Amino acid sequence: MLCGSKLRAALSTHLRRHSSAFSLPLRRFSSTATATATMASNHHPKDESYLNQVIPKRIQLFQSIQAKLLTERLSLSSDPIKITLPDGTVKEGKKWVTSPLDVAREISKSLAANALISEVNGVLWDMSRPLESDCQLKLFTFESDEGRDTFWHSSAHILGQSLEQEYGCKLCIGPCTTRGEGFYYDAFYGDLGLNDDHFKKIESGAMKAVTEKQPFERIEVSRDEALDMFSDNNFKIEIIKDLPADKTITVYRCGPLVDLCRGPHIPNTSFVKALACLKASSAYWRGNKDRESLQRVYGISYPDQKRLKVDSFKASS
Numbered sequence: 001m002l003c004g005s006k007l008r009a010a011l012s013t014h015l016r017r018h019s020s021a022f023s024l025p026l027r028r029f030s031s032t033a034t035a036t037a038t039m040a041s042n043h044h045p046k047d048e049s050y051l052n053q054v055i056p057k058r059i060q061l062f063q064s065i066q067a068k069l070l071t072e073r074l075s076l077s078s079d080p081i082k083i084t085l086p087d088g089t090v091k092e093g094k095k096w097v098t099s100p101l102d103v104a105r106e107i108s109k110s111l112a113a114n115a116l117i118s119e120v121n122g123v124l125w126d127m128s129r130p131l132e133s134d135c136q137l138k139l140f141t142f143e144s145d146e147g148r149d150t151f152w153h154s155s156a157h158i159l160g161q162s163l164e165q166e167y168g169c170k171l172c173i174g175p176c177t178t179r180g181e182g183f184y185y186d187a188f189y190g191d192l193g194l195n196d197d198h199f200k201k202i203e204s205g206a207m208k209a210v211t212e213k214q215p216f217e218r219i220e221v222s223r224d225e226a227l228d229m230f231s232d233n234n235f236k237i238e239i240i241k242d243l244p245a246d247k248t249i250t251v252y253r254c255g256p257l258v259d260l261c262r263g264p265h266i267p268n269t270s271f272v273k274a275l276a277c278l279k280a281s282s283a284y285w286r287g288n289k290d291r292e293s294l295q296r297v298y299g300i301s302y303p304d305q306k307r308l309k310v311d312s313f314k315a316s317s
Contacts, residue, residue, distance in 0.1 A: 051168050054232045058258035061229045062251060066219050073130070082134045093131055101127040101267065104139055114303075115139045116266045117150040124150070126218055126264040142303050152176035154216060154254075154266040155275060155301040156183035161257035162205030163187055163297065171259065172235045172285065172294060182300040186283050188235065194295045199277040202297065209269050214255040216265035221249050226260065235285065235292075236260050274308040275301040 076096045083091040083103055091103055100118035104111045104127070118125045119138040124146065131137075140147040156174035163169055167189055174185035221229065223240065226249045230236035239260060243249060252261045254269055266272075278298040285291040302308050 048168065050170075050232065051165070055256050055258075057232075058229055059253070059256065061225070062217075062219060062253050062258050065221055065225060066217065069219055081131060083131065084134075084136050086136075086138055091137075095132060096130045098131050099128050100125060100131070100137060100139060103137060111139060111141075114141045116141060116147040116271065117264055119146065124264050126216070127267050128215070129218060129264070149176050150264060151266055151271070151303070152181075152183040152301065154269075155272055155299060156185050157216070157252065157254055157257060157259060157261070157265070158206045158209050158269055158272060158275065158301075159183065159202070159277075159297060159299050160185045160187070160259065161209050161255060162202050164257060166201055166205050167192065169295075170233050170235060173239075174259075182278065182298060184296050184298045186285075186294045186296045188285075188292055189295050192295070193282075194280040194297060196280070198280070202277050203275060206275050206299075209255055210272050210275070211270070212255060213268050213270040215268045216263075217253045218263055218265075219251050219253075221251055223249060225249075226251065229258065230260060271303055272301050273303055274305045275299060276308065 073096055078094040078097045081093045081095050081098070083093050083098070085091065085103075091106065093103070100120070101112060101115070104115045115127060117140050118127055119140070120131060120135045122136075140150075142148055142151055153174075153176045156176060160171050160174045163185060164171055164187075167187075169187040169189045169192075172186040172188065174183065176183045223243070223245075226240045227237060229251065230240065240249065249260070250262055252259055252263055252265055254265075276299060278300055280295060280297050283294045283296040285294055300308070
C-alpha cells in the first residue's frame with residue numbers, strides 16, 4: 001500500500017505522464033531547502049486581520065442577498081411543469097420548487113445518493129437549484145465527464161477554503177484541469193512559498209470541510225454587490241470588472257468560503273471521500289510574467305478512498 005509522500009509522488013508522476021494540464025515543472029527541494037522552507041512556514045504569520053475582516057463580511061452579504069432572493073422566489077407562481085428524461089419519461093414538477101435532486105429521489109435512492117450535477121435544457125445545473133420551466137433533464141454521476149469535472153471543480157473550492165483559512169491568502173482562480181485528472185487553486189501569499197511540507201496541513205483543512213458536509217449554495221449578484229463582496233481581493237475585483245455588462249454573476253458558498261464562481265457544484269462537500277495535494281508551483285497572475293507571482297497547489301480527489309489507492313498503484317507500476 002502506498003501512503004503519504006509515496007502516494008503523492010506516484011500520483012503526481014502518473015498525472016504528468018497522462019495529462020498536459022499538469023505541465024508545469026514539479027519543484028524539487030534538497031533537504032536543506034526543505035528544512036529552510038519548513039522553518040519559514042512555521043514562522044510565517046497568517047494574516048488574521050484579513051480573515052477576521054473579510055470572512056464575516058462576505059458571509060453576511062451572502063446571507064443577506066440569499067434571503068432577499070428566497071423571498072422573491074416564494075412570491076413567484078409555482079405552476080406545474082413537465083420534466084422530460086433522456087429515455088422519454090415525463091415527470092411532473094412545480095416551477096421554482098422542484099429541483100433535479102427531487103427528480104433523482106423519485107427515480108431511485110441510489111441515483112439521488114450518487115448524482116453530482118444535472119443538465120437542464122443543455123445547461124449544467126446544480127442538483128438543489130429549482131427548475132424554472134418545462135425542461136429536458138439529464139443527471140450525471142462521477143462516471144461521466146460532466147460529473148467528474150464538477151466533482152474536481154468543487155474539490156478546488158474545498159482546497160481553496162483550506163488554503164484561505166490556513167494562510168490568509170488571497171484566492172485567485174480554482175478550476176478543474178481541462179479533461180485532465182484533478183484541479184488546482186492559484187492564490188497570492190506574499191513572500192510565502194509552498195512545498196510538500198505544507199500539504200499535510202492543507203489536506204487536513206480540506207478534510208475538515210468534507211466532514212462538516214457543507215452545502216454548496218448559489219446566489220446571483222449584481223456587479224455592485226460583487227464588487228462590494230470582494231472589495232478586499234484585487235484579483236477578484238479585476239475578474240469582475242472584466243466581465244461583460246450583461247453577464248450573470250454568481251457566487252457560491254461552502255462553509256466559511258464565499259467565492260466568485262460560475263459553478264455549478266456538487267450538492268455538498270461530503271461527496272469527496274478522498275483528497276490529496278500533488279504538488280505546488282509558481283504561476284503568474286493571468287499568465288503574465290510582469291504581474292503578481294502566485295502559488296499554485298494541484299490536487300486530486302475521488303468519491304471513495306479505493307479509487308485514490310488504485311490510481312496510485314497504476315501510477316507506480
